[in-house]
Amino acid sequence: MVKSFQIFIALLMIEISIALWGPIAWAYEDLTEMSLEELLDVTVEVASKKGEKMSDAPAVITVVTRKEIDAFGAISLVDILNRVPSLQHMSSHLWVQAKPVIRGDLIAHADNHTLILINGRPFRDALEANSNFALYTAFPLDLIERIEIIRGPGSVLYGSNAIAGVINIITRVPEEENEARVTIGGGSFGATLGSATAFASHKEWKLAVGFNYFKEDGWDFKAYTNSPGPSGGPVYGEMKYGEFNKGLGALLEYKRFRAQLYYSDVKYDSLGVLTSWSSEGYVAGKRLFVDLGYTHPFTESWKLNLNVTRNSWENRLVSQITGNDPNSADATVFEGSISGHFTEDTNLVLGGLSEIRESKGTSGVIPDEYSEHHYSAYLHVDHRPLDPLKLIAGAQYNQTHSGRYRTVPRFGAIYDFNDSIAVKLLYAQAFRSATPLEEYIDVPNLIGNPDLAPEIVTTVDAQLFVNTARAQYTFTVFQSHYTDLIKRIIVPPANQTFVNGGEIDILGAEFEAKGQMSETLFATGSITYQVEDEKDKTLFIPSYMAKAGISYQKGHWTVGLFHSYFGKPRENEPLGGLTLNKEARAINLLSLNTTYRFHFFRPMAINVYGSNLLDDDMDYTEFSMGWVNTLPIGPGRAVYGRLSVEF
Amino acid sequence: MYLTYGCRPLWIVKFCWILIVLWIMAVDVLNVQAQSQELPEYAVKAAFIYKFTKFVDWPAQAFADPKEPFSICVLGKDPFGNVLDQIFSGKTVNGREPVVKRSNSVEELKRCHILFISSSEKKRLARIIEVIKFAGILTIGDMDQFAESGGIIGLNEQDKKINIEINVDAVKRSDLKISSKLLIIGKTVSDGTAR
Numbered sequence: 001m002v003k004s005f006q007i008f009i010a011l012l013m014i015e016i017s018i019a020l021w022g023p024i025a026w027a028y029e030d031l032t033e034m035s036l037e038e039l040l041d042v043t044v045e046v047a048s049k050k051g052e053k054m055s056d057a058p059a060v061i062t063v064v065t066r067k068e069i070d071a072f073g074a075i076s077l078v079d080i081l082n083r084v085p086s087l088q089h090m091s092s093h094l095w096v097q098a099k100p101v102i103r104g105d106l107i108a109h110a111d112n113h114t115l116i117l118i119n120g121r122p123f124r125d126a127l128e129a130n131s132n133f134a135l136y137t138a139f140p141l142d143l144i145e146r147i148e149i150i151r152g153p154g155s156v157l158y159g160s161n162a163i164a165g166v167i168n169i170i171t172r173v174p175e176e177e178n179e180a181r182v183t184i185g186g187g188s189f190g191a192t193l194g195s196a197t198a199f200a201s202h203k204e205w206k207l208a209v210g211f212n213y214f215k216e217d218g219w220d221f222k223a224y225t226n227s228p229g230p231s232g233g234p235v236y237g238e239m240k241y242g243e244f245n246k247g248l249g250a251l252l253e254y255k256r257f258r259a260q261l262y263y264s265d266v267k268y269d270s271l272g273v274l275t276s277w278s279s280e281g282y283v284a285g286k287r288l289f290v291d292l293g294y295t296h297p298f299t300e301s302w303k304l305n306l307n308v309t310r311n312s313w314e315n316r317l318v319s320q321i322t323g324n325d326p327n328s329a330d331a332t333v334f335e336g337s338i339s340g341h342f343t344e345d346t347n348l349v350l351g352g353l354s355e356i357r358e359s360k361g362t363s364g365v366i367p368d369e370y371s372e373h374h375y376s377a378y379l380h381v382d383h384r385p386l387d388p389l390k391l392i393a394g395a396q397y398n399q400t401h402s403g404r405y406r407t408v409p410r411f412g413a414i415y416d417f418n419d420s421i422a423v424k425l426l427y428a429q430a431f432r433s434a435t436p437l438e439e440y441i442d443v444p445n446l447i448g449n450p451d452l453a454p455e456i457v458t459t460v461d462a463q464l465f466v467n468t469a470r471a472q473y474t475f476t477v478f479q480s481h482y483t484d485l486i487k488r489i490i491v492p493p494a495n496q497t498f499v500n501g502g503e504i505d506i507l508g509a510e511f512e513a514k515g516q517m518s519e520t521l522f523a524t525g526s527i528t529y530q531v532e533d534e535k536d537k538t539l540f541i542p543s544y545m546a547k548a549g550i551s552y553q554k555g556h557w558t559v560g561l562f563h564s565y566f567g568k569p570r571e572n573e574p575l576g577g578l579t580l581n582k583e584a585r586a587i588n589l590l591s592l593n594t595t596y597r598f599h600f601f602r603p604m605a606i607n608v609y610g611s612n613l614l615d616d617d618m619d620y621t622e623f624s625m626g627w628v629n630t631l632p633i634g635p636g637r638a639v640y641g642r643l644s645v646e647f
Numbered sequence: 648m649y650l651t652y653g654c655r656p657l658w659i660v661k662f663c664w665i666l667i668v669l670w671i672m673a674v675d676v677l678n679v680q681a682q683s684q685e686l687p688e689y690a691v692k693a694a695f696i697y698k699f700t701k702f703v704d705w706p707a708q709a710f711a712d713p714k715e716p717f718s719i720c721v722l723g724k725d726p727f728g729n730v731l732d733q734i735f736s737g738k739t740v741n742g743r744e745p746v747v748k749r750s751n752s753v754e755e756l757k758r759c760h761i762l763f764i765s766s767s768e769k770k771r772l773a774r775i776i777e778v779i780k781f782a783g784i785l786t787i788g789d790m791d792q793f794a795e796s797g798g799i800i801g802l803n804e805q806d807k808k809i810n811i812e813i814n815v816d817a818v819k820r821s822d823l824k825i826s827s828k829l830l831i832i833g834k835t836v837s838d839g840t841a842r
Contacts, residue, residue, distance in 0.1 A: 040809065416728065420728070
């Protein structure tokens with residue numbers, strides 16, 4: 001495997017060289033030899049529509065387009081995210097398919113280091129900041145226009161949790177023609193699935209609605225675990241990891257107003273709160289996200305944005321040892337910002353927000369009511385002192401309910417050598433406020449700490465961005481330094497609590513390539529090298545990831561093949577010495593997507609999508625509790641068939 | 648037995664890696680040879696600018712002396728990068744050495760022979776045109792309604808092809824002579840201000 005990986009890298013380096021210098025050197029000479037008539041017949045690639053914004057953006061960004069989603073296929077966001085450079089979607093013993101790990105940030109099994117946005121608005125729960133599984137497996141994919149993934153800090157504009165990255169889901173806005181689509185299907189592990197989407201517009205009203213349904217009896221989860229604790233003897237068990245997910249998304253626009261909604265009801269089987277068969281059960285979660293927005297243009301150059309965003313959250317951990325453990329909380333964000341430009345060369349965003357996190361004492365782990373007020377103010381400025389040079393500066397001031405405050409800055413410079421080549425140098429900090437769970441939890445042996453400071457990450461990125469006639473290439477090196485991490489400590493004799501402490505350094509390099517190679521062929525690929533600083537060695541992450549996909553689209557047919565390789569993660573040393581499960585290993589996920597479109601009374605499509613076609617075992621180092629060596633984190637080979645009808 | 652390794656078809660994995668990369672390489676290399684591929688918008692526009700020098704005659708007074716270089720200038724935010732420089736590199740224009748200049752000041756560019764007015768100057772286009780309209784300068788732009796607004800040649804992208812619009816009134820004002828071939832190929836427009 002290592003040898004083939006080396007061959008892959010070598011071939012890619014050759015490819016980069018050809019891509020960089022071949023078309024550039026060739027094109028200009030030949031163009032001047034053409035006649036005027038021939039020049040008029042040349043098809044041009046319009047620069048403003050291709051990559052220019054990405055190279056100009058003050059962050060390291062990957063954009064997954066609607067076209068890529070259709071080409072490579074997916075059952076849920078989990079499939080899509082696993083194809084993104086430097087991202088591995090992770091499961092723990094409790095949270096299944098619930099954590100996108102970006103750039104090796106597997107510091108905890110809680111999903112609170114990646115901020116999810118829906119059309120730029122925060123999808124963040126008010127108890128654990130950890131319940132995004134209700135989105136990953138239930139969001140209606142047909143609603144998505146594109147997904148923007150920022151690797152690295154994003155707190156200056158987006159606030160808490162944007163530590164390892166930001167995932168912004170941009171939904172489709174209806175065009176002039178009304179359209180609707182209904183899809184039904186089924187597949188492996190007893191899966192039944194369906195979706196319905198509708199897009200309508202009338203005068204200045206625009207409406208998009210999508211519903212997604214997925215039910216699966218489940219794949220076989222088999223493992224030895226300890227019982228009842230790390231020193232207990234090994235107990236072998238098997239269970240079906242099933243799912244039942246429903247998601248509803250909607251967007252309504254009228255003139256300068258926009259309303260959006262996402263509701264999901266997700267239930268999945270899980271080993272539970274311990275890596276022990278004694279906690280076997282299921283997790284059920286509901287999320288309601290509502291955002292109301294208004295944009296007021298003062299002038300051609302300046303506008304005011306106002307938003308109210310509410311995230312309501314409820315989940316239950318159901319097992320023999322937890323009983324029916326319900327938790328719920330709400331978060332409401334009031335935000336206003338002004339954005340615009342003084343000149344063509346200077347842009348500014350200035351904003352502020354107030355967030356209220358509250359619970360009415362309905363959480364099983366937090367018996368008392370709470371209501372917290374957090375405040376933030378942010379400023380972003382970019383300026384071009386020279387035509388090819390863009391300078392970026394920004395900061396967010398954040399004050400928690402306990403009076404703690406912190407300002408996180410970012411600075412950057414982007415230099416365009418020419419239309420084809422640019423470099424970025426970025427420095428940014430981001431933070432994660434302590435969650436109410438970490439502050440107020442009151443259960444046997446674990447007491448919260450209301451005086452926790454935010455976790456902080458400081459990241460430096462350097463990126464080379466290359467645009468050729470048909471493709472984009474980026475090469476990025478990064479280093480992230482985490483401080484004030486919130487971790488558990490034991491308070492003698494037997495209690496635990498949370499404190500700030502510990503530092504982690506992660507560094508790495510990323511290469512990404514993407515291009516429309518011809519009218520019918522699209523190709524994309526990435527390689528990631530990531531490593532934790534030698535002195536730490538606390539993270540159970542792979543050193544390498546490599547991903548590549550090709551798709552073919554012509555006439556009635558679309559075929560997409562994608563392969564994601566995740567290297568072998570670092571092994572743990574189980575507390576109880578239990579190493580009876582399979583060793584941690586590299587994971588190869590190969591997917592094939594085939595769609596045939598035809599007309600039979602109505603426009604229709606048949607789709608067959610296969611995931612993990614190599615039937616690779618997904619045994620990953622148990623990274624959360626450390627009682628056993630590994631646990632399975634995902635299913636084997638699965639094939640799904642779908643039929644779509646358009647109206 | 649459950650807890651033993653199964654046989655994994657690793658050869659498929661290796662094969663996929665190599666196949667995919669070879670395929671991408673082959674397609675990209677083939678694209679270099681392809682005649683019908685898409686080319687960067689501003690590389691094509693720069694080639695048009697070079698070609699225009701073959702179909703336009705500048706008045707003698709546009710040059711101070713026989714050795715004065717031929718100046719191709721960009722006013723405002725430069726969308727070409729170094730493409731213009733590369734297009735004109737190693738060539739001559741009517742026996743003169745071409746020089747590419749860039750500035751945000753109209754005054755600094757009044758001795759240019761070709762002036763590309765960037766879209767960033769849209770708001771002050773009328774004032775720019777007023778300053779240079781009799782100066783023997785071939786004004787070129789790609790902002791909307793450039794030729795109709797008083798510029799001489801507009802390069803407009805439509806359906807991924809570049810169209811040429813020529814403002815005949817602006818040509819008359821400028822003392823430039825434009826070949827009939829260019830007038831036939833381009834679409835002629837008027838701003839209704841011919842003197």
